[in-house]
Amino acid sequence: xxxxxxxxxxxxxxxxxxxxxxxxxxxxxxxxxxxxxxxxxxxxxxxxxxxxxxxxxxxxxxxxxxxxxxxxxxxxxxxxxxxxxxxxxxxxxxxxxxxxxxxxxxxxxxxxxxxxxxxxxxxxxxxxxxxxxxxxxxxxxxxxxxxxxxxxxxxxxxxxxxxxxxxxxxxxxxxxxxxxxxxxxxxxxxxxxxxxxxxxxxxxxxxxxxxxxxxxxxxxxxxxxxxxxxxxxxxxxxxxxxxxxxxxxxxxxxxxxxxxxxxxxxxxxxxxxxxxxxxxxxxxxxxxxxxxxxxxxxxxxxxxxxxxxxxxxxxxxxxxxxxxxxxxxxxxxxxxxxxxxxxxxxxxxxxxxxxxxxxxxxxxxxxxxxxxxxxxxxxxxxxxxxxxxxxxxxxxxxxxxxxxxxxxxxxxxxxxxxxxxxxxxxxxxxxxxxxxxxxxxxxxxxxxxxxxxxxxxxxxxxxxxxxxxxxxxxxxxxxxxxxxxxxxxx
Ligand code: GLN
Numbered sequence: 001x002x003x004x005x006x007x008x009x010x011x012x013x014x015x016x017x018x019x020x021x022x023x024x025x026x027x028x029x030x031x032x033x034x035x036x037x038x039x040x041x042x043x044x045x046x047x048x049x050x051x052x053x054x055x056x057x058x059x060x061x062x063x064x065x066x067x068x069x070x071x072x073x074x075x076x077x078x079x080x081x082x083x084x085x086x087x088x089x090x091x092x093x094x095x096x097x098x099x100x101x102x103x104x105x106x107x108x109x110x111x112x113x114x115x116x117x118x119x120x121x122x123x124x125x126x127x128x129x130x131x132x133x134x135x136x137x138x139x140x141x142x143x144x145x146x147x148x149x150x151x152x153x154x155x156x157x158x159x160x161x162x163x164x165x166x167x168x169x170x171x172x173x174x175x176x177x178x179x180x181x182x183x184x185x186x187x188x189x190x191x192x193x194x195x196x197x198x199x200x201x202x203x204x205x206x207x208x209x210x211x212x213x214x215x216x217x218x219x220x221x222x223x224x225x226x227x228x229x230x231x232x233x234x235x236x237x238x239x240x241x242x243x244x245x246x247x248x249x250x251x252x253x254x255x256x257x258x259x260x261x262x263x264x265x266x267x268x269x270x271x272x273x274x275x276x277x278x279x280x281x282x283x284x285x286x287x288x289x290x291x292x293x294x295x296x297x298x299x300x301x302x303x304x305x306x307x308x309x310x311x312x313x314x315x316x317x318x319x320x321x322x323x324x325x326x327x328x329x330x331x332x333x334x335x336x337x338x339x340x341x342x343x344x345x346x347x348x349x350x351x352x353x354x355x356x357x358x359x360x361x362x363x364x365x366x367x368x369x370x371x372x373x374x375x376x377x378x379x380x381x382x383x384x385x386x387x388x389x390x391x392x393x394x395x396x397x398x399x400x401x402x403x404x405x406x407x408x409x410x411x412x413x414x415x416x417x418x419x420x421x422x423x424x425x426x427x428x429x430x431x432x433x434x435x436x437x438x439x440x441x442x443x444x445x446x447x448x449x450x451x452x453x454x455x456x457x458x459x460x461x462x463x464x465x466x467x468x469x470x471x472x473x474x475x476x477x478x479x480x481x482x483x484x485x486x487x488x489x490x
Contacts, residue, residue: 007140008143009144010196011193012130012144013193014190015130015133015193016147017193020151021155021189022092022122022126022155024155024159024179025180026092026115027159028159028182029096030057030159031323031326032176034057035168035323037052038050050305052243054305058435058438058439058442059251061431061432062250062254062433062434063112064123065428065431066250068424070425071120071122072128073422075124075204078204080201080202080205081125081132081197082125084121085122087121088119089186091115092118092119093187095113096115096177099173099180100173100176109246124424129197129198130145142409150334153334154330155182156330157331160327163182163323251436251437251439254437258286258426265279265416266280270416276416278479279414281414281478284357285356286430287464288357288364289360289427289430290433291367294438295457296400299326299396301442303392308322310384310447310450311389315385315386325389328394332397332398333397333401336398355475355476360403362465364399365399365461365465365466367461368457368460368461370392371461372459372462373391373392373395374392374450375454375455375458378451441457
């Protein structure tokens with residue numbers, strides 16, 4: 001057994017560093033994006049109205065996670081993980097280069113296409129390469145994933161401090177350029193370390209043979225693709241493809257995609273009746289995750305605006321760049337991970353271990369409270385102390401620790417066998433739908449409406465958390481469908 005990296009397979013170190021650099025580039029870009037969009041042209045920004053800017057940042061994130069479904073499919077059926085990851089990294093780097101050029105709004109939308117497609121290719125395939133380092137029954141798999149999640153957090157904590165500071169203090173394009181260099185370094189690491197990956201990642205797991213595809217289905221597919229491309233081109237030519245149309249379309253698609261995916265899973269002949277019951281039990285968990293990401297991902301939109309426009313940034317005796325607040329969550333995550341790992345071990349081995357649904361319900365309640373905390377400072381006149389915002393970010397991160405890793409593991413365990421390989425992508429679509437909904441909500445936030453905004457969304461989230469709690473027995477009945485080996489408690 002390969003134990004060359006702290007008792008873990010050597011391939012893990014390459015994947016850890018690749019993902020750390022990829023997340024560095026993504027979260028670095030994200031820390032700057034809102035400010036770059038709404039800052040005045042004379043200050044180096046694009047001068048886009050703040051409401052539109054927040055919606056665009058939200059759908060930008062939504063599109064990147066939606067594309068993960070496509071990335072999973074391309075890897076499984078056409079290219080295999082290694083080639084898909086590499087291609088994804090190259091596209092991401094091109095996206096950041098677009099933003100590094102002082103080329104205005106056109107470059108922003110080009111970057112969105114490159115980064116959404118690239119992240120869709122890279123993110124699910126790097127995660128699945130981690131899984132492939134271990135044999136099915138290897139007990140190191142969970143700890144391997146925890147180490148990998150730390151890589152995500154290391155990249156995410158450093159990014160706003162480096163890219164954010166350079167972008168806000170010197171020049172936005174220079175900041176985006178640093179993000180591109182980060183992704184380039186990730187690619188170099190990946191190329192130099194990929195020989196340590198499992199052989200399985202070098203080929204498609206379920207290769208597509210054209211002879212297996214029914215001709216009518218192929219014709220339908222090509223015709224639909226051509227129809228869609230032609231409609232988009234026509235709409236663009238007719239001047240109908242404005243920012244609002246793009247935002248609304250992505251929002252609608254982000255909600256429709258998981259609905260379509262669940263319907264396909266439930267109706268598929270390849271899903272057994274017991275698996276179908278488990279999928280039904282998984283749906284409330286997925287909806288809870290959508291609500292959670294709807295709040296958590298507003299860290300880069302509403303809370304970024306709150307940091308910039310309603311927080312006293314000189315409170316610590318020097319001018320703190322507003323983008324730094326986007327490091328708080330990842331920092332807390334790194335510090336609290338060992339504590340939570342110990343807590344789960346203790347609770348899960350107790351006589352009455354908490355269920356996935358109760359952990360999700362707790363996560364949602366804390367996320368709701370993280371918004372309610374901001375009601376009071378929002379109602380006061382003048383800039384608020386940064387400690388309110390930090391407190392809110394700490395709370396939502398505690399929720400993230402109860403939902404994100406637990407959700408990944410529940411997704412893997414509840415997935416029907418025939419859909420197993422695409423489940424990483426499905427889980428990411430919860431983040432896509434959450435941000436798709438947020439893209440519509442964020443327009444209602446402004447420094448004047450902040451108190452009502454935080455109060456209403458915080459309270460609504462707590463209500464959803466209570467509904468989930470009330471559904472516990474139903475979810476338990478569905479997910480514990482008889483005769484299914486390896487059931488998890490809901
Ligand atoms: N924040 C985590 C990451 O960047 C998870 C995101 C998600 O699942 N929506 O990888």
